[in-house]
Every structure is written in structure tokens, then in C-alpha cells.
Amino acid sequence: MKLAEAxxxxxxxxxxxGDPFRVFVACGFTPQHLTIYLKAHLHAxxxxxxxxxEPGRYGDLLLAFADLRHHAAFNAVAVFVEWTDLDxxxxxxxxxxxxxxxLHDIADTAKPRLEQLRRxxxxxxxxxxxxLVLPSLPLPPAxxxxxGKGDCLEFVLREHVMAFARAVxxxxxxxxxxxxxxxxxxxxxxRFDLGAALRADLPYSLEHASAVxxxxxxxxxxxxxxxxxxxxxxxxxxxxxxxxxxxxxxSWELHRHAxxxxxxxxxxxxxxxxxxxxxxxxxxxxxxxxxxLSRKDLVISHDQIFPVEAGWGSKxxxxxxxxxxxxxxxxxxxxxxxxxxxxxxxxxxxxxxxCMRFPVDDDRxxxxxxxxxxxxxxxxxxxxxxxxxxxxxxxxxxxxxxxPGQTSDEFLASIEAEITLVYDAPNERAFELINxxxxxxxxxxxxxxxAWLAKLEEPKRFILSVSYRDKFGPLGNIAVVAGLCxxxxxxxxxxxxSCRAFSRRIEFQVLKELFERxxxxxxxxxxxxxxxxxxFQEFVEAFGSSDLSRITKAAFVAAxxxxxxxxxxxx
Numbered sequence: 339m340k341l342a343e344a345x346x347x348x349x350x351x352x353x354x355x356g357d358p359f360r361v362f363v364a365c366g367f368t369p370q371h372l373t374i375y376l377k378a379h380l381h382a383x384x385x386x387x388x389x390x391x392e393p394g395r396y397g398d399l400l401l402a403f404a405d406l407r408h409h410a411a412f413n414a415v416a417v418f419v420e421w422t423d424l425d426x427x428x429x430x431x432x433x434x435x436x437x438x439x440x441l442h443d444i445a446d447t448a449k450p451r452l453e454q455l456r457r458x459x460x461x462x463x464x465x466x467x468x469x470l471v472l473p474s475l476p477l478p479p480a481x482x483x484x485x486g487k488g489d490c491l492e493f494v495l496r497e498h499v500m501a502f503a504r505a506v507x508x509x510x511x512x513x514x515x516x517x518x519x520x521x522x523x524x525x526x527x528x529r530f531d532l533g534a535a536l537r538a539d540l541p542y543s544l545e546h547a548s549a550v551x552x553x554x555x556x557x558x559x560x561x562x563x564x565x566x567x568x569x570x571x572x573x574x575x576x577x578x579x580x581x582x583x584x585x586x587x588x589s590w591e592l593h594r595h596a597x598x599x600x601x602x603x604x605x606x607x608x609x610x611x612x613x614x615x616x617x618x619x620x621x622x623x624x625x626x627x628x629x630x631l632s633r634k635d636l637v638i639s640h641d642q643i644f645p646v647e648a649g650w651g652s653k654x655x656x657x658x659x660x661x662x663x664x665x666x667x668x669x670x671x672x673x674x675x676x677x678x679x680x681x682x683x684x685x686x687x688x689x690x691x692x693c694m695r696f697p698v699d700d701d702r703x704x705x706x707x708x709x710x711x712x713x714x715x716x717x718x719x720x721x722x723x724x725x726x727x728x729x730x731x732x733x734x735x736x737x738x739x740x741x742p743g744q745t746s747d748e749f750l751a752s753i754e755a756e757i758t759l760v761y762d763a764p765n766e767r768a769f770e771l772i773n774x775x776x777x778x779x780x781x782x783x784x785x786x787x788x789a790w791l792a793k794l795e796e797p798k799r800f801i802l803s804v805s806y807r808d809k810f811g812p813l814g815n816i817a818v819v820a821g822l823c824x825x826x827x828x829x830x831x832x833x834x835x836s837c838r839a840f841s842r843r844i845e846f847q848v849l850k851e852l853f854e855r856x857x858x859x860x861x862x863x864x865x866x867x868x869x870x871x872x873x874f875q876e877f878v879e880a881f882g883s884s885d886l887s888r889i890t891k892a893a894f895v896a897a898x899x900x901x902x903x904x905x906x907x908x909x
Contacts, residue, residue: 339378339548341371347378354381354388359786360411361391361558364402365418368539369393371547376416379548379555396539399423400451403458413788414558415462418471418550419455420541421478424448424495428478430535436480444480445494452502463511466788469557470514471550472503475530475541511787513557513718515550524549562774564692564714565666566615567606568657570675571622571630574696575603575638580622585629590637598704602696603637605708610642614715615664617645619656619673624648653680654687665837667776667870672714747900750843753808755903757847760803762909764794768803768818775834777873778817778845781866783832798823800856804848806839806903813838819848828856831864833874845877847901853891855907860890 361376363369377391392412394402399419406415421428425444427435435444459468481489506512524546534540542550572579577596578588590599610616616638620627627648631640645663647656653675661668669690675681681693692714697703773784785793793799804817816839820832830852835845852861865886867875878886881893 339375339552341374341544344375344378344548347381348374348389351377351381351389354386356387358388358390359384359413361389362406362412362415363391363393363418364399364415365393366397366399366402366420366423367535367541368396369418370538371540371542371544372416372418372551375548375551376554379552380559383555383559400454400458403462406462411788411792412466413786415466415468416471416554416558417459417468419473420475421473421495422541423455424451424473424498428480428495429541430478430532431539436478438482441480441482441491445491445498448495449498452498456502456505459506459512460509463509465791467511467513467558467786469554470503470506470512471520471554472499472514472517474517474520474524474546474550476526515553515557520550520553523553560716561714563717564614564672565670566617566660566664566672567609567711567715568617568619568660568671568673569606570653570677570680570696571618571620571627573676573698574674575599575606575618576630577698580626580630585626585633588630598697598701600637601704601708605711607638607642609712609715610638612715612717615666616643617647617660617664618643619647619653619660621650621653622648652683652687654684657684657688657691665840672711674711746841747902750902753810755806755808755842757844757903757905758805758908759848759851759905760805760908762801763803764790764801765803765815767815768801771815771818771834771836772832775836776868776870777837778833778835778840778877779868779871779874780830780833781864782868782871783866785832793820796822802848802852804835804844806842806844808842817844817848819852823856824862826857826859828852828858828861829864830861833863837873840873842903843899843901844903846898847903847905849889849894850898850901851905851907853894858891860888863887863889 359380361380363372363376365372373391373393377389380389380391394405396402399417400423406412422431425435425447426432427440427444434440459470462468477492477495479485481492483489503514507514528543529546530541531543534543569575572588576588576590576599577594580588589596590603591597592600606616618627618631624646627646631643631646645660647659649656653673657671657673661671664671667690668688669692672692672694673681673684673688674694674696675684676696676698678695681695684691685693694707694711697707769785769787769790772790776782794801799822800820802819803815804819805815806813813836817835818832819830821828821830849861852858863878863886865874865878867886875886878889881889881897883889883893
């Protein structure tokens with residue numbers, strides 16, 4: 339991004355309304371370019387929300403943290419660490435530092451400085467997410483050997499930095515820009531601007547400042563991970579045409595020059611283990627597909643794939659059925675095929691599906707393809723609910739297909755449902771549900787980490803997490819309700835439930851518990867209709883009022899269906 343474009347976007351952000359998204363910048367050099375570029379890249383991601391970027395004290399990275407105590411609350415803190423923050427003699431604005439006898443002293447100074455920084459970051463991360471950039475500029479020619487030879491003391495410095503990175507990356511709510519990713523977007527030789535560093539202590543070139551801030555903005559405001567991959571088979575999951583070459587003729591072996599397909603399978607298997615749903619849409623004979631997916635040497639397990647849509651109809655119709663089975667929106671799904679024609683057909687029918695062409699016979703393009711696929715599903719952590727997702731989708735199919743003639747009440751009475759309600763013990767899964775659930779969602783609001791942590795500190799605040807299981811298996815933590823106790827009324831501003839839990843009357847059971855626990859006469863809902871939360875609207879409308887912002891206990895008792903689940907409550 340050019341500086342003029344960044345300035346324009348930063349100014350555009352000033353006209354946005356509503357609560358600002360506030361970011362604190364800590365760095366040891368002049369932060370001017372960083373604040374402009376970070377504001378611009380965040381505005382590009384946040385859109386209508388005003389972005390405020392405030393720098394800390396100039397000249398000392400550690401002292402910049404002290405300024406946080408005197409500023410308003412922030413949504414994020416961005417920390418840019420450079421070699422001069424470990425010791426000023428590792429820069430170009432000082433002299434008498436590159437003498438051989440002083441090099442050991444520099445290395446000895448760096449370690450305690452990094453330890454101080456680690457403690458500050460750990461303390462800060464308890465209140466607000468922290469995003470770090472490790473030293474990315476070239477070290478000065480301070481070492482005694484030729485620059486083409488690695489120096490022991492240079493390795494010591496880098497070892498200190500890596501030990502620091504390893505320690506802080508384990509701290510909750512701390513994220514570090516991946517140096518390898520930074521290398522791919524910012525050419526090393528073009529990162530340092532000596533003239534600007536000497537004139538104004540602006541060591542980053544404009545190109546490097548933009549690249550670094552773009553990656554920080556991606557960490558602060560990441561894209562929502564996709565939920566599922568629908569893949570073709572022929573010349574995609576494997577090399578060859580199943581209908582022509584037979585089950586034994588298709589391949590993914592290294593010696594048959596088909597290893598790219600094995601790597602694709604390997605990535606799919608890895609994604610399946612973190613809860614990504616995998617489905618197949620293929621124009622093939624269903625019986626042959628079953629035999630091929632049962633081959634023992636397949637890298638991915640057949641059990642990790644559901645559903646498999648094999649037949650001779652259009653790919654878009656197969657994808658429509660898979661979306662229905664998964665109960666997800668098209669914008670949550672990636673479709674991979676080797677055929678541009680098939681990709682175009684699906685894209686026309688489902689513009690929101692992310693279509694990707696598998697790079698057949700293009701080894702140079704394969705690493706980028708695999709990297710992009712991983713990025714689309716990247717998650718900072720994996721919950722137990724992620725691992726349960728595929729099994730719960732399989733059982734939900736059974737759930738829909740009741741025995742002929744069996745009523746909903748008879749079915750619900752037979753499935754041995756158990757609901758566990760846990761108060762005031764918020765976890766990462768609860769926060770994840772709030773920010774990715776759409777259909778059963780009170781108002782569609784997304785909450786950033788700092789705002790969520792602040793909300794948890796509010797007096798009279800309650801948080802209710804809901805887990806579910808029945809005889810078909812567990813669904814894990816599937817719902818969150820949060821609000822305030824206001825005398826004889828509850829104000830609920832968060833209520834979400836996973837679509838996997840639909841049709842089990844869990845929402846009625848939760849509302850019953852809230853009325854009983856708090857002895858409330860009514861529940862006031864901070865409801866906002868969205869283009870996707872129809873199921874929540876239908877739930878509230880079931881109580882017979884046109885006012886979707888309040889449910890009285892009398893209306894609930896009158897309209898509540900019979901509830902069969904066994905409920906346990908934990909404080």
C-alpha cells in the first residue's frame with residue numbers, strides 16, 4: 339500500500355461513527371508511519387467502525403508500556419520489537435558500540451531486556467490482546483567475521499529472541515507475526531531505510547511498514563475460519579479418472595508422479611482433525627467411489643469424509659445437498675476441483691462459495707495452494723467441540739430421520755438427552771460461539787476480546803454456558819447466554835446456539851432455567867433482526883407476542899412445549 343493511499347484510508351476512518359476500535363502502538367522508534375499504515379489496514383478490514391491508533395512514548399519500548407496506565411481502554415496493543423530495543427548499539431544512530439570487546443556485553447544486555455518485555459506482555463495480556471512483531475531489520479555489520487559467515491554472538495542474540503517468542507506465544511491472548519510469512523511479503527533487502535533512520539528515527543522503509551502493519555491487522559481482525567471443504571475426486575483427491583482407470587489405476591504415490599495429491603490428502607486429514615468438515619462432490623459411479631475411498635493406502639481416512647455425493651448430476655446440486663446436511667451457509671465452504679468449467683458452474687449457483695482450482699501437474703503452484711487452503715481454515719486453538727463436529731453432523735442426520743409415524747415428542751423422549759448448564763465460567767468456546775454463530779443469534783453482534791473481558795467484569799453480569807449430549811453422542815458446548823440481573827427482570831444481550839443443536843428444545847430448557855434461577859417476571863432481549871437469524875426470531879415468536887424484545891414468564895409458561903432432557907446445573 340502506498341503512503342498516499344494509507345493516508346486517505348486513515349482519514350476516511352475518521353468519518354466512521356459508533357464506538358471506536360482503539361489500538362495502542364508500542365515501539366522504540368518514531369511510530370509515525372506505523373500509526374498511519376496500521377490505521378489504514380485496520381480500516382480496510384473493519385469498514386464502518388472508526389479506528390483510533392495511539393502511540394506510546396517515543397525512544398524506549400519498555401517505557402511505552404507505562405503509558406498504557408494513563409490512556410483509555412484499548413481493544414488491542416501492537417508491539418514492534420527491533421534490535422535496538424534490546425540494545426541501542428545494535429542500531430545505526432549510535433557509535434562506539436561495534437567494538438569486539440563490547441559484543442559480549444550487548445548479548446548479555448539483550449536477555450534481561452527481553453525478560454522485562456515478557457513480563458510486561460504477560461501482565462498486559464490479562465486485560466487486552468497483544469500482537470507482537472519480532473526484530474525484522476538487518477543487524478548492523480558489528481561482528482568480526484565476514485558478513486557471509488554466521489557469527490556465534492549473532493546466533494546468541496537470535497536464540498534470545500526465539501526463546502522470548504516461544505515463551506510469550508504460550509501466553510493466552512498473545513499473537514506473534516510469523517517471520518516466515520513476513521519474509522514472503524516483504525523483501526529483506528528493502529526493509530531498512532538508513533536515511534530516514536538517521537534523519538527521523540524511522541528505520542522501516544514505507545513498503546516494509548505497510549507489510550508489517552497489514553499482517554498485524556490480519557491478526558487483530560482475522561477472517562472467520564471456513565467450516566468445510568467440498569472436494570472433487572478425479573485429478574483432485576487423486577490422479578486419474580476413476581471411471582476409466584478403475585480403483586487400482588488411480589494414484590497418489592511419489593513414484594507415479596502423483597505425490598501432490600497425497601499432500602492434498604494429508605492437509606485434508608490434518609484439517610479434519612481440527613474439526614473442518616470434509617465432503618465429496620463427484621461425477622462418478624457411487625459404487626466405484628465407495629471402493630476407491632476404502633483403499634487402505636488412502637492418506638485420508640474414509641471416516642473423515644461425510645457426506646459423499648457421487649452421481650451424474652450437476653456439482654452445484656451435489657453441493658446444495660451437502661450444505662443442507664452440514665446446515666451451514668455457502669460462505670462457510672470451500673469447493674476444490676481441477677475443472678474450470680465445474681468451478682464456474684458452482685460459482686454461478688453459489689457466489690458465496692470460495693472456489694479453488696486444484697493445480698494439477700503444477701508443482702510450483704502447489705505450495706501456495708496448500709498454504710492458502712490452510713489459511714482459510716486457520717484457528718488459534720482447537721476445542722473439543724471442533725473435534726466432535728463431524729460425529730454430531732452424522733448423528734443429526736439420524737435425528738432428522740425419525741422412525742415412521744413417530745412424533746417429535748416421542749422421539750425427544752427416547753433419545754436420553756442431557757443438558758449441562760454452567761454459570762460464570764466463560765471459556766474460549768463460549769467466545770468463539772458468540773463470534774461465529776449466525777442463525778440462532780440474538781442480535782448478530784461480534785465482540786472483540788478486550789470488550790468481552792471488560793463485559794465479564796461488569797457487576798450483576800451472568801454468563802451461562804450450555805453443553806448437550808444424548809444417546810447418539812455429545813455435542814459439547816453448544817450455547818451461551820449472557821446478561822444482567824435487574825431486580826425482577828433479566829436483560830439478555832448475548833444469546834447464541836450452534837445450529838447443530840436445533841430441534842432439541844434446548845433453547846426452551848435454557849429459558850426455563852433462567853426464569854427459575856433468577857425468579858424473573860420477564861426477560862428483556864437486546865434483539866436485532868439480521869438477514870440470517872430467522873431461527874431466533876421464530877423462537878421468540880412462539881410466545882405469541884409481536885414484541886420480540888421481551889418474553890414474560892406467563893407467556894413462556896403458556897407456550898413452552900414439553901421438555902424431556904435431564905438438566906444439571908453447575909456454579
